[in-house]
Amino acid sequence: MSSDRYTAPLTPDTIAAVTNQYFDLEKPYALPRYGNDCTAYVTGKDYMKAVADAIRGAKKFIFITGWQVDSDVELDQRGVAGHPGRLTELLADAMARGVHVRVMLYDAINMAVDTHEEITRTRLDSLPTGKGSMKVMLQNANTGRAVVKWGSKDSNAYFSHHQKTVIVDGSVAFVGGIDLAYGRWDTNTFDVVIDPKIHVLNDAYNGQVSRGRRMNAEEVKLTNWVGHRPGFMWPPKREVLNESCQPRQPWQDIALRIKGPAAFDVFVNFVLRWNSFAGTGTNFMDGALTKSWFDDLGGTQSLVDPLQKGGGTTTVQVCRSASSEQLRDELNIWRRGSYVTDDWKQPNQKRRETLVKTREAWAGEHQTSIRDAMINSIRAAQGYIYIENQFFVSDCGVDDKMTQSPAKNQIVHELSEAVRRAINANRPFHIWIVLPEHPEGLLEDEATASQAWWALQGTRRGQHALIRNITMYLIFKKFKDAGDSVPVRTAWGYDALAKELGMENKWRDYVTVLNLRNFGHTKDFMLTEMVYIHSKLMIVDDAVAIIGSANVNDRSLNGNGDTELAAVVVDDSGAAMTDVGQGIRIVTRKFARDLRMKIWKKHFGMSVDQATTGIKKQGLPAGIDLERPLEKASIKALRDLAVANRKIYNQVFLHTPRDSFGTLAEGREHYKRKGELDLTWTPPLDPDYMSGGKHNIAKASAELANIKGFFVEMPLQWGSKEAKTPPPPLGASTMIARNEVPAEPEVPETTGITEQV
Numbered sequence: 001m002s003s004d005r006y007t008a009p010l011t012p013d014t015i016a017a018v019t020n021q022y023f024d025l026e027k028p029y030a031l032p033r034y035g036n037d038c039t040a041y042v043t044g045k046d047y048m049k050a051v052a053d054a055i056r057g058a059k060k061f062i063f064i065t066g067w068q069v070d071s072d073v074e075l076d077q078r079g080v081a082g083h084p085g086r087l088t089e090l091l092a093d094a095m096a097r098g099v100h101v102r103v104m105l106y107d108a109i110n111m112a113v114d115t116h117e118e119i120t121r122t123r124l125d126s127l128p129t130g131k132g133s134m135k136v137m138l139q140n141a142n143t144g145r146a147v148v149k150w151g152s153k154d155s156n157a158y159f160s161h162h163q164k165t166v167i168v169d170g171s172v173a174f175v176g177g178i179d180l181a182y183g184r185w186d187t188n189t190f191d192v193v194i195d196p197k198i199h200v201l202n203d204a205y206n207g208q209v210s211r212g213r214r215m216n217a218e219e220v221k222l223t224n225w226v227g228h229r230p231g232f233m234w235p236p237k238r239e240v241l242n243e244s245c246q247p248r249q250p251w252q253d254i255a256l257r258i259k260g261p262a263a264f265d266v267f268v269n270f271v272l273r274w275n276s277f278a279g280t281g282t283n284f285m286d287g288a289l290t291k292s293w294f295d296d297l298g299g300t301q302s303l304v305d306p307l308q309k310g311g312g313t314t315t316v317q318v319c320r321s322a323s324s325e326q327l328r329d330e331l332n333i334w335r336r337g338s339y340v341t342d343d344w345k346q347p348n349q350k351r352r353e354t355l356v357k358t359r360e361a362w363a364g365e366h367q368t369s370i371r372d373a374m375i376n377s378i379r380a381a382q383g384y385i386y387i388e389n390q391f392f393v394s395d396c397g398v399d400d401k402m403t404q405s406p407a408k409n410q411i412v413h414e415l416s417e418a419v420r421r422a423i424n425a426n427r428p429f430h431i432w433i434v435l436p437e438h439p440e441g442l443l444e445d446e447a448t449a450s451q452a453w454w455a456l457q458g459t460r461r462g463q464h465a466l467i468r469n470i471t472m473y474l475i476f477k478k479f480k481d482a483g484d485s486v487p488v489r490t491a492w493g494y495d496a497l498a499k500e501l502g503m504e505n506k507w508r509d510y511v512t513v514l515n516l517r518n519f520g521h522t523k524d525f526m527l528t529e530m531v532y533i534h535s536k537l538m539i540v541d542d543a544v545a546i547i548g549s550a551n552v553n554d555r556s557l558n559g560n561g562d563t564e565l566a567a568v569v570v571d572d573s574g575a576a577m578t579d580v581g582q583g584i585r586i587v588t589r590k591f592a593r594d595l596r597m598k599i600w601k602k603h604f605g606m607s608v609d610q611a612t613t614g615i616k617k618q619g620l621p622a623g624i625d626l627e628r629p630l631e632k633a634s635i636k637a638l639r640d641l642a643v644a645n646r647k648i649y650n651q652v653f654l655h656t657p658r659d660s661f662g663t664l665a666e667g668r669e670h671y672k673r674k675g676e677l678d679l680t681w682t683p684p685l686d687p688d689y690m691s692g693g694k695h696n697i698a699k700a701s702a703e704l705a706n707i708k709g710f711f712v713e714m715p716l717q718w719g720s721k722e723a724k725t726p727p728p729p730l731g732a733s734t735m736i737a738r739n740e741v742p743a744e745p746e747v748p749e750t751t752g753i754t755e756q757v
Contacts, residue, residue: 021380022544024369027362029320036260037312040595044185047255048075054168055090058099063167063270065104068115068181071123072232079197095132106161107138139277141563142326162562170303173266176255177536188607190250192529193520194243204241206249207440212242212680245682247527254535256547260310265318268340276329291338305345313573319369321564327363366559370550370566377540378414383586388434388535392455393553397463403725409557416469419510428582431511436533443665449726460716463491470507513714520614525682526700542593545569581630605709642713662721
């Protein structure tokens with residue numbers, strides 16, 4: 001490929017205008033909207049506080065979507081008597097003011113996953129409505145997929161309604177990866193030690209262990225109803241995590257608040273989803289959100305005009321993943337127009353007809369505008385890419401067992417090509433990928449093991465893995481520059497050739513794969529747990545940020561799986577040529593740049609804001625230049641820090657993932673007691689940190705104090721001696737995530753008597 005695309009960074013300083021290179025303009029869900037005021041949230045605490053404040057300020061309506069919504073989740077004011085920050089309290093207060101609430105939940109197939117939607121609907125429907133109203137709809141992805149295994153067509157079986165949005169009065173919208181659900185509320189501290197006053201009952205959550213104790217009498221009282229306002233939900237089997245010896249799972253996620261014209265497109269997505277399901281199937285009793293109803297509540301008056309530039313500085317395109325069947329279901333809604341068309345304020349019939357014809361032409365194919373925007377942004381990258389994602393399942397050929405990758409999406413290929421272009425142009429380039437150590441759930445479960453396996457294949461071990469591809473491109477370049485023909489090898493053969501040439505670690509100049517982890521201790525036990533990466537984030541060149549609900553897997557990206565929503569954010573202000581390291585000057589923009597640096601400060605431990613027995617607040621690590629991430633010293637310092645941190649964890653703890661574990665579940669052997677796996681306790685430490693059969697808290701803490709921040713190296717050889725490829729459940733393309741808390745039937749409230757444990 002020509003290196004002409006790299007000449008722009010060599011021009012003198014200039015202010016760059018917004019371009020269309022990042023957006024999906026081929027078959028988009030919505031057009032880019034101008035003048036938005038955008039705020040990114042890097043903690044669940046800050047996000048939920050912003051949502052709570054928006055609910056308190058609502059005047060007309062509140063629309064909520066979620067893969068999982070728990071009615072008793074505390075959005076703010078945790079630890080305050082009476083728990084006034086619970087979702088039920090906030091919504092009941094809003095309805096008393098005359099606000100109308102509509103909630104759209106994933107109608108889970110409980111044999112596969114339980115998201116508590118039935119009990120959440122029951123509790124929300126029980127709230128006093130005052131002058132307002134409450135309606136809750138359960139729905140699934142409209143995939144049109146046939147499930148042969150069940151012997152009949154069932155489009156709702158293994159694909160989910162996965163969008164996470166809150167829309168208030170049509171002028172402010174929240175999007176991202178954070179459900180209003182258990183475990184998502186977290187701080188910059190990533191504390192692994194449970195505070196029962198802050199993490200009440202189900203909110204003290206860890207999907208990697210089993211609950212260790214029964215509820216106590218005070219916790220039972222928390223479940224009491226007061227009038228028609230429910231208390232906290234009963235935990236399954238009346239059991240909770242044992243705070244004395246079990247860690248909670250910290251949660252890393254990213255969300256976005258949009259004030260301005262793009263909020264309209266989030267609003268319209270809700271109406272399209274609701275109205276296309278209303279009156280059909282299991283939703284035959286649910287009425288549509290009609291224009292007359294909307295006009296009566298005064299909703300139109302508060303809607304933002306999407307065709308007018310707002311007062312903010314960011315251009316935002318809202319993107320979706322949606323099936324062709326869903327698009328066909330939505331056509332009649334588009335044809336009727338009214339308040340879902342972006343010309344609602346100043347009707348333009350000719351323009352409206354043109355857009356309807358366009359949507360009719362596109363309805364035969366799946367809508368993949370999130371994937372397309374990601375690919376466009378990767379192809380536009382000139383310096384670096386930063387990714388945080390819950391999954392990394394992309395087409396990478398076969399694994400070493402010759403099992404074909406279950407994925408068809410081309411994200412790994414596109415990332416590889418971005419590096420190839422840089423290698424051929426003799427330019428530095430880097431990709432940072434931050435993943436959970438494994439998807440949440442038990443490593444003994446097929447779904448968890450399979451997705452962990454394929455993340456390792458996509459990054460390092462698969463036939464066309466990202467790192468393997470980069471190694472191959474580096475070899476090609478070396479031989480081409482020398483004027484020699486490139487030796488022909490199998491994909492795995494280039495690893496051996498790289499070692500012969502002393503290039504086996506050269507790929508580290510171009511990619512770093514990371515996890516996050518923290519530790520802490522109680523009176524008697526040293527605890528550690530991975531920080532669960534649930535983000536769906538991509539930042540390219542500190543110029544564009546994509547924030548949403550879409551994972552790097554086929555379910556999220558290919559349109560015929562989960563329903564997803566994301567925002568592509570490009571700041572119009574603060575755009576200028578920037579020295580990002582190694583002499584490279586690229587156009588960066590304020591929103592994306594500030595977001596990446598805020599996240600890095602958090603992960604380096606610079607933003608720790610609470611007293612903790614784990615990682616303490618610290619300064620910027622030596623060698624790191626936050627403003628020039630492409631500097632060789634910055635790349636090396638981050639990698640060395642992550643390697644050193646991982647080494648310390650593995651030195652103190654016996655069960656943490658590491659390259660020496662031949663199987664994915666090998667570390668779990670240390671949880672065994674009397675020969676049986678017991679996940680209700682904390683296993684022994686390395687013998688050097690034990691004393692008299694107990695954890696030596698002082699000695700272990702002294703060693704762990706050498707850890708700097710939360711980054712740890714991802715063990716890319718972990719599980720490489722598995723006897724066979726972990727099988728994906730329910731078919732290769734339908735891998736699902738294990739849910740956090742398997743709910744059970746609610747205690748009947750009509751008796752007025754609280755069940756005792």
